Amino acid sequence: MSKIYVIGVLILGVVGGFLLLKEREYVPTLPNVEKKSESFEVAEIKKKEETPSVKEQSPKSESVVNTNTPPILLKNIGINLDDYNPATQRAGDFQFTKARLTFGRLFMPYGFVIPGSTSSTGRDKANPQPTFIVPLGTPVRSLVDGIVVSTPTLWSGDVSIQVTANGKLEKWVYETEHVMNPRVKAGDRVTAGQIVGEVSNFDKGAPDGYGAVEIGIVKGGNPPEHVCPFAYLDPSIKEETLKKISSLYSAWESYVGNTSLYSESEPVVGCITLDAIEG
Structure with missing residues (x-):
């Protein structure tokens, strides 16, 4: 190579x-x-x-039920109430009278203090249910639309008409107490203003010919508590009802000549307090 x-x-x-x-x-x-x-x-x-878009991050609107407030608003207060008519001496179902009244009133508001001298315990007691003194035979009406859950007999021998939204015993119950001749029974559907019975002869300090009926919203618990019913009026009757209660106050004080029976500083007309009351 x-x-x-x-x-x-x-x-x-x-x-x-x-x-x-x-x-x-x-x-x-x-x-x-x-x-x-x-x-x-x-x-x-x-x-x-x-990364979610702004639309995806926006919270969805949901219906939230607040169990700390009554689920139904009152469309009736159990009896008829109207402005005082001097000619008839009536204010709806209230018949004015000069007869002696234990508490000096035809209407005892929620929270009215019942003196110990007249209470079953011997101690002052806040009234958990507004009380109406009206003539015997006066129709008693359902407070709300709902279903009768129970009609128990009370210690006074009359009954309580108890209504809930669905006819089941729930946290909130609407009462018309001290009713005679009940027209409804458990399971019956009722509408606000429907006659459910008559005022009882349970006197609550009423004179002859008069009886008493009480209304209430009770919150179940141990112990159960009542709340101011006039704080839960349906808008359809709220303004008119509160005005008529105020008118009743003024008319009655003028009628009996005592302007110190009712307070003008109630947090809600018809309720001396908004605090829940046991019982």
């Missing part, structure tokens, strides 16, 4: 090795840039998918 041939082979080998080495050292940048770009785009898409 000639020296020239050998030298040529060596030269080609060196050149080839040099080119191979340079090829290995060469790192293309474009594919990496493209790869990074693809990763960035995927990450951005994923981020958008994981």
